[in-house]
Amino acid sequence: MINNSPIIHKIQGYISYIYLAEYSEKILLLDSGCANDARVIANFCKNILKRPITDIKLLAVTHAHPDHAGGAARLRTKYNIPVAAHRDIDLWYANLTGFIQHKIDCFLAQFVRFRIHKKFKPVLYSRFLIPDYELADGDKLPGFEDWCAFHIPGHTLHDLALYNTQLGTLYSGDCIIHLKGKLNLPLPSLFLSKMKKTYKKLSRLTINNILPAHGEKIVDEELKDVFDRMIYKTEKPRNETNKLIHLLFIFTPQVWKRHFRHIKSWIQH
Numbered sequence: 307m308i309n310n311s312p313i314i315h316k317i318q319g320y321i322s323y324i325y326l327a328e329y330s331e332k333i334l335l336l337d338s339g340c341a342n343d344a345r346v347i348a349n350f351c352k353n354i355l356k357r358p359i360t361d362i363k364l365l366a367v368t369h370a371h372p373d374h375a376g377g378a379a380r381l382r383t384k385y386n387i388p389v390a391a392h393r394d395i396d397l398w399y400a401n402l403t404g405f406i407q408h409k410i411d412c413f414l415a416q417f418v419r420f421r422i423h424k425k426f427k428p429v430l431y432s433r434f435l436i437p438d439y440e441l442a443d444g445d446k447l448p449g450f451e452d453w454c455a456f457h458i459p460g461h462t463l464h465d466l467a468l469y470n471t472q473l474g475t476l477y478s479g480d481c482i483i484h485l486k487g488k489l490n491l492p493l494p495s496l497f498l499s500k501m502k503k504t505y506k507k508l509s510r511l512t513i514n515n516i517l518p519a520h521g522e523k524i525v526d527e528e529l530k531d532v533f534d535r536m537i538y539k540t541e542k543p544r545n546e547t548n549k550l551i552h553l554l555f556i557f558t559p560q561v562w563k564r565h566f567r568h569i570k571s572w573i574q575h
């Protein structure tokens with residue numbers, strides 16, 4: 307390790323990739339995967355890193371979805387790992403409609419699991435994260451000052467991207483999907499104008515590589531215009547199927563309250 311820069315490890319989680327930043331004296335966990343991934347992370351530490359899982363001194367959660375925040379409660383309860391997330395994360399699944407959205411999202415996680423031919427494992431988890439550290443845009447991660455959290459709304463209103471200033475590595479969470487060499491917007495992309503601003507903001511960083519939660523690492527040639535290509539995608543009109551699919555995600559209070567008056571025109575555009 308040069309200048310105590312971390313070594314980044316990638317774990318194939320139940321649905322998403324999970325990343326670990328390993329230092330000589332500590333480990334940072336970037337998202338927790340699904341509820342059933344807590345055991346996968348523990349096994350990775352034990353069998354691959356040959357280190358106790360308690361060396362993980364912080365779990366940074368990018369957003370509340372089941373494949374990112376699902377394992378957090380278990381990791382905190384079982385191994386005492388503190389959790390950092392955006393300060394508004396627990397607004398996402400608040401109230402009765404948030405409860406409904408949470409159940410829909412867990413069901414959709416199982417649907418994705420079925421589509422990628424994985425065996426059934428439970429993904430249910432507490433819908434409230436209650437972070438030990440509440441983060442705002444530009445905050446450094448507690449105990450990991452070489453990592454900066456950027457607020458990147460678009461997929462949800464509380465998404466974070468995590469940027470290592472030494473390596474120029476951006477863990478982009480769900481704001482970029484990069485499967486089979488193709489860039490895509492995440493599903494849902496509920497706030498397209500915010501998403502566009504997010505990409506413009508990230509494009510100003512000095513980035514050597516991007517680690518998406520879904521898909522392959524983005525490096526070299528693809529880095530040059532990645533954000534321009536994502537911005538272009540936010541400007542394309544939604545097709546009918548995409549509009550219908552987005553109706554599955556409108557139960558979150560922060561979504562339906564925002565769109566209540568305009569929901570008809572929102573569906574039509």
Ligand SMILES: [Zn+2]
Pocket residue numbers: 369371374461480492
């Ligand atoms: Zn997500």
